[in-house]
Amino acid sequence: MLVSAKEMLDKAKAGHYAVGQFNINNLEWTKSILLAAEEKKSPVILGVSEGAGKYMTGYKTVVGMVNGMLEELNITVPVALHLDHGGYEACYKCIEAGFSSIMFDGSHYPIEENVAKTKELVAVCKEKGLSLEAEVGSIGGEEDGVIGTGEVADPNECKMIADLGVDMLAAGIGNIHGKYPANWKGLSFETLEAIQKLTGEMPLVLHGGTGINEEMIKKAINLGVAKINVNTECQITFAEATRKYIEEGKDLQGKGFDPRKLLAPGSEAIKQTVIEKMELFGSVGKA
Ligand code: 13P
Numbered sequence: 001m002l003v004s005a006k007e008m009l010d011k012a013k014a015g016h017y018a019v020g021q022f023n024i025n026n027l028e029w030t031k032s033i034l035l036a037a038e039e040k041k042s043p044v045i046l047g048v049s050e051g052a053g054k055y056m057t058g059y060k061t062v063v064g065m066v067n068g069m070l071e072e073l074n075i076t077v078p079v080a081l082h083l084d085h086g087g088y089e090a091c092y093k094c095i096e097a098g099f100s101s102i103m104f105d106g107s108h109y110p111i112e113e114n115v116a117k118t119k120e121l122v123a124v125c126k127e128k129g130l131s132l133e134a135e136v137g138s139i140g141g142e143e144d145g146v147i148g149t150g151e152v153a154d155p156n157e158c159k160m161i162a163d164l165g166v167d168m169l170a171a172g173i174g175n176i177h178g179k180y181p182a183n184w185k186g187l188s189f190e191t192l193e194a195i196q197k198l199t200g201e202m203p204l205v206l207h208g209g210t211g212i213n214e215e216m217i218k219k220a221i222n223l224g225v226a227k228i229n230v231n232t233e234c235q236i237t238f239a240e241a242t243r244k245y246i247e248e249g250k251d252l253q254g255k256g257f258d259p260r261k262l263l264a265p266g267s268e269a270i271k272q273t274v275i276e277k278m279e280l281f282g283s284v285g286k287a
Contacts, residue, residue: 001067002081002100004131008045008078009168009203009227017283018221018225018282020277020283021229023049023052024062025056026055027065028267029238031073033274035271037077040278041077043078043283046066046081047084048062048082050085050086053083060098066081076287081098082101086102087105088104091104095125100129104117104135105170107138115164118164132167134164135171136158139172155194159198168205171195173189173191173192173195174187180212187212202224203224203225217281228281233277234273240269241266242266
């Protein structure tokens with residue numbers, strides 16, 4: 001059964017580790033991530049962007065697939081199904097479809113409107129038992145066609161949103177989605193520290209987990225990050241393994257063109273990437 005992300009993140013914050021959010025795009029992604037979590041006895045958050053939801057034909061399909069897999073694969077670790085960067089309407093669609101967690105990304109609204117909409121969603125999520133993530137300060141890079149500027153959040157605005165009763169808070173600290181440019185200045189730990197001081201127990205979320213080095217990840221966890229989102233890295237390892245299979249001509253040998261064979265190396269690669277991240281984030285054995 002899907003669970004809200006609240007308990008796993010509160011535990012992670014108290015225990016100084018982070019739970020990974022891995023985005024899903026299809027059946028193979030979902031299966032690889034769930035198998036990795038079960039094997040490593042780690043809690044896990046499956047992230048679904050609005051674009052990925054659409055790709056998989058809609059949120060109800062996603063809920064049906066994930067719930068079915070939890071049962072068929074005998075998954076015993078805590079799993080949350082989370083809307084990633086949801087707009088206002090998408091949040092309601094996912095609540096209705098059976099997600100166990102949502103992110104309302106109101107970072108592009110003026111702060112007053114972000115506050116008003118977040119407040120409303122806090123009440124709805126509390127009533128229905130879902131966890132809610134809010135965002136202050138847009139995350140740079142491209143996410144579903146929206147280009148963020150990689151701004152650094154205002155710690156006072158973070159405190160304002162945290163006090164509304166959300167369960168986790170994403171704050172821009174110079175992080176961006178996708179690959180980091182060669183001239184990236186790194187995470188702003190000063191900002192993270194200031195946010196952490198003002199928001200206390202609130203689990204903080206680090207988006208754009210791909211390409212942040214181990215040292216920075218560990219420092220961020222020490223400063224209160226309890227959820228780290230990873231997407232691009234799984235996409236890259238999947239593509240690399242698939243390319244290798246085809247370049248080696250394996251799709252032309254026997255029934256190597258069978259999609260179950262063709263997609264197997266990529267699926268295994270995602271699983272290994274997820275396991276590496278779980279080890280780095282410290283969530284192994286915490287389920
Ligand atoms: P990456 O694609 O950079 O790993 O970021 C994922 C993310 O933050 C999803 O919200």
